[in-house]
Amino acid sequence: MEHLQEHEASLEQTQRYCVQRPIYNEELLQGQLHRRERTPQTLRQKIAHSCRCSSKKAKSHLYSCIPILKWLPRYPVKEYLLGDIISGISTGVMQLPQGLAYALLAAVPPVFGLYSSFYPVFLYTFFGTSKHISIGTFAVISMMVGGVAVREVPDEMIPVGYNSTNVTDSLDFDARDTKRVQVAVTLAFLSGIIQLCLGLLRFGFVAIYLTEPLVRGFTTAAAVHVFTSQLKYLLGIKTSRYSGPLSVVYSIAAVLSKITTTNIAALIVGLTCIVLLLIGKEINLRFKKKLPVPIPMEIIVVIIGTGVSAGMNLSESYRVDVVGNIPQGLRAPAVPDIQLIPAIFVDAIAIAIVGFSMAVSMAKIFALKHGYAIDGNQELIALGICNFVGSFFQSFSITCSMSRSLVQESTGGKTQIAGALSSIMVLLVIVAIGYLFEPLPQTVLAAIVMVNLKGMFKQFGDIAHFWRTSKIELAIWVVAFVASLFLGLDYGLLTAVAFAMITVIYRTQSPQYRILGQIPDTDIYCDVEEYEEVKEYPGIKIFQANASLYFANSESYTSALKKKTGVDPCAVLAARRKAQKRHGREIKKANANDVEASVKHEIANDELPVNGRFAEASVQDMSPDEQERFVEPKPNIHSLILDFTPVNFVDSVGAKTLKSIIKEYKEVGVRVCIASCSAPVMNELTRLSFFDNTVTREWLFHSIHDAVLASLVQLGLASGKVSQEPGVVGEDVLFPQDSPATRDRKLSASEITA
């Protein structure tokens, strides 16, 4: 522990970084180290290990599958129950209006929103691992469900300009709604199965592809979709509902074309509700600390709306659309319509993944805040069970709602008990007083939906934020937004995920190429263009690309190397060949010439032109006189160090590129070293049979500084020039003019060209 002691000695005065060790290339380093012998587990051992069975293991397995078994027996009633009850009531009071409102989005009658706010919420209590998220209807998912329902059962099947004030009066509408419910329910069934399968297969990681900018762009687009779909309810206009690509444009156009038929009474009620809800939100935000429980403005608005509507008979006097028939009690379970599956499979995948990623991202935020762990795969299984089982009881796809979850957590909810209580509140409404909400105007629900979009619309601010922080993430946001807005949420999401992956390729494919130089008196090498202090050793070029070397960037790596170092072996070889040919002709022409002179000439040719490009152009454009000038000695490089610090993997194309670089530069007398090649990359290179008798591990150095020192040593031993001219910088030629090694190299190069 030479270091530690050294370091302690100087501890009080200065903290210095002191290292003294041999110059390590990989050959030397590997020779000094002893590889730890690892007996890898055989497949049989692995299987035996994973199949080993014990009661403890079974118990922990059971606990992880049904988490309630673990936490309920230990439930501290005194401490938690009050908080859970308050939180449960507050959340339940939100579940009600949101369930009714989001059912409109899902294109199903409102009562199905209530079913969706009961069954899955109750089930989650048993299987969920997050203590604070509120499962249930959610705008984005409901919108996606609605899009599919409308696509499969379009409005065109019934007359559009229908004039009745009460929609459900018509048998046609009933038939349509029944079919749409079937679609929505089958979608929940299928997305539940998909989530369940993904969870059982431990595929929870798929959500990682939904990066934050993508999700935010996507949800912003969803908010626009939701907003446009609610406009007609707010204005009391009757238009058909659109789905698929450009549905937003069609929806807005349809609303605008019928803007003259606006129902003033509905609009007034709707706008009043919006104002009330916004005031309520503002108060809840401002007096967050003073209020014991946030004001449940949504349920207040619903109650007032229902009262006003019933009192003034809005439905019949003013032809305001109301919620209409809410059947009392629950429905008997029914099997979803399996035949619909092929048509909605892709949508189900999209809903399953979006639903999961919403829930798990929210769950993670709370878990982090309250210091407990959630299990992504178990969450997936829980959501899957909620959707799957719920679908038998006519509920549509659900996930976690952000607004409700925030309320559940902030009102003191401690465990899943709060969620269970909120679902029981919804149940009570369904079985007891649901019919009371029949006169509720739809415009009130539209107002609730729209005000809940406020947070999502705020995400437009992301554009400015990502513009400042990262253009690539801005691009992901914009692509996710635009694609989801115009292609529809399903294809939009797919496009956005594909685009996000392409950005990763792009990042690895177009790296920054830099020439490094030393900060004097240190082992630190930086970009020469960045700092004034950075100096290059004469004759040594250090090249770095901040990416791995593989098929998509190996070509640009080579060309950047030639451009940045200013040495293109092809051009140099071409120039040299030209000169040799001329030399041959000269010998033929004038045999009387001195032999010594021609040898001198050949040596001169060995000097490389600084700029390969220039050399190439000049050789072919110049007269012989000019060529004479061209072959004059010029400052040049003898060593090229490729910094492999940022290289994390190499494929066969990369290895071949590397090998041809080494070969090409060797032909023109430049020694190529590789510095800081990590162990995994070295293993990959070995497997790709990169090392042979021409390229050995001696060309690999532990660090750039090792490689530089080794180059200097090699040079010093060969010509002794370093010691004669210490400290020379920049313009000096340190190229060994006629050492035996280079002489050999030169001969072999000319042999190749012969």
Place this chain on the structure above:
Amino acid sequence: MEHLQEHEASLEQTQRYCVQRPIYNEELLQGQLHRRERTPQTLRQKIAHSCRCSSKKAKSHLYSCIPILKWLPRYPVKEYLLGDIISGISTGVMQLPQGLAYALLAAVPPVFGLYSSFYPVFLYTFFGTSKHISIGTFAVISMMVGGVAVREVPDEMIPVGYNSTNVTDSLDFDARDTKRVQVAVTLAFLSGIIQLCLGLLRFGFVAIYLTEPLVRGFTTAAAVHVFTSQLKYLLGIKTSRYSGPLSVVYSIAAVLSKITTTNIAALIVGLTCIVLLLIGKEINLRFKKKLPVPIPMEIIVVIIGTGVSAGMNLSESYRVDVVGNIPQGLRAPAVPDIQLIPAIFVDAIAIAIVGFSMAVSMAKIFALKHGYAIDGNQELIALGICNFVGSFFQSFSITCSMSRSLVQESTGGKTQIAGALSSIMVLLVIVAIGYLFEPLPQTVLAAIVMVNLKGMFKQFGDIAHFWRTSKIELAIWVVAFVASLFLGLDYGLLTAVAFAMITVIYRTQSPQYRILGQIPDTDIYCDVEEYEEVKEYPGIKIFQANASLYFANSESYTSALKKKTGVDPCAVLAARRKAQKRHGREIKKANANDVEASVKHEIANDELPVNGRFAEASVQDMSPDEQERFVEPKPNIHSLILDFTPVNFVDSVGAKTLKSIIKEYKEVGVRVCIASCSAPVMNELTRLSFFDNTVTREWLFHSIHDAVLASLVQLGLASGKVSQEPGVVGEDVLFPQDSPATRDRKLSASEITA
């Protein structure tokens, strides 16, 4: 140049790596360096620069567009002409039979293969930059053209079991062939335009996505396609031709179902040709050096085949299918059928890209061998012009043929003149003696095609090769092969490219996570599990992931960090909270207890469990007695160093993850440092507002060793423990038990949990 001198001093005896410098964190380093002032070019300057016009620039532009202007005036007639003539004749002799044979593949009458072997080949002389590749018909491209032609004009339109020996006798067949020619010609037209556009837009780089394993898997599948499509000609069976997914299966099934109708005469002629061709290939290979020119076995076989067929009247006596009508002379130019474009657009893109990548990869091999440069974009333009202009003269899509290119180069071809001569040979045949080939049996052509596939079938050996070198590249090969075989060449290629990109994501997404340790007395840090010599400093963990940190891997980064280091802050906090609560209860229960004792207890709680997992499980399962034991002091870490050497980029998700890691570990009293963060990553972190008053640049160190030394210094100053126990390894606790700093930290942590 402190180094250089130091180094020179010890040059003769030992080459040592000696560094003495301050311990650098980024704050300190940036303070000592002066950023070079760079005035970036304004947009106006850039535009002005690129628009600047000069006669020299115009000339070099003209030269790069029409390369023949550059090399022809300087053509050394005496040196090159003989080689070019021999090579041109040898290649032309191959163009003939291959043109006829590949026309069968492209599902057009043989004469169109001859047209395709003339016009584009001649045009390439003017625009191409490669001196050695032989442009013309090529099996894979012809197969792709044939697939599209058959799809657009299927056999079902005419009776299949047609019995005439001479196919072209029928008007139905004529109509079908005319239509197929239209499709093939329009395909050439469109792919030419696409190549031209890509070339003009400098999009030559698209070919980089076709990595070697992909191309090899794809061409192997193409070889299987070609082989199955030729079986019926070899056997003299009449079946329809299939295209699209599973066409290979259908083709083989169709041939097998009619195997009893095999024409024995055709089979004998075909097999004889195959044997002759294989012998010829073998001789050419064995006596490569002794033969001045390879034996043109293909043309010999064609001539013998034609002679035998004419002499024995195979066509009528034995009902062997022959080439049939070869119209003499050239056709007037005609505009391709524009209306077909929408139906074949995707295929044209695939053909354009495959054609280009074949040509450019071959051209690069020769350019490297002979030391000249090719211009990828100009190659794209040249191929585009060849296809585009050729399509007006009824030629189908072409590219470079591997077998012909090898002959052209090995027989001494020096420039594009050889290609021009070979095309003139084809022209002579078309205008003068084409009709002579009319009795040539199709089985001979099938034999030629099949034997030419030999090289591609050898690529099955790749499977073993890639199995040894890289499993990922094996996967790319297999996916490319299987997809191209069963989905058809176009969709197969698309699938393979998508898969190749996903492998890149996969590589960056599932990195290897390692704990590093020091090789004593050096600044070298290696995987602790790999070498025996590697030692860890007690209390310091160095964690490395060999990938960048971004959305797809940040989650696994966090979990791997917790697992590998054995410290999970969440678990520790949960344990601590539990203990504090218990402590609170104890205080309530027994107020008589000494205050000092409880303080001592709290300190004890500050000790972290080694294994977070164990801690979590135990906290919830244990009785209070057991918990007493759990909170006993245990060996632990005080510093966590994240090695950022392999990190090439960070996105917002990565930055947030990093920040939350730092925050979480800080709460449990572990100091997190980042080592060797590269300049671009640091800039990204700055833009992502990663640095604030809690996380500063002082946490970033130039190297792992800097970070380790700094940690030791910090520790030493705080407690003086290091100097008391020098050289301790492994089990010792170096955690500062009660320094003011940690005391504060602990308090704030408990505040948060309160």
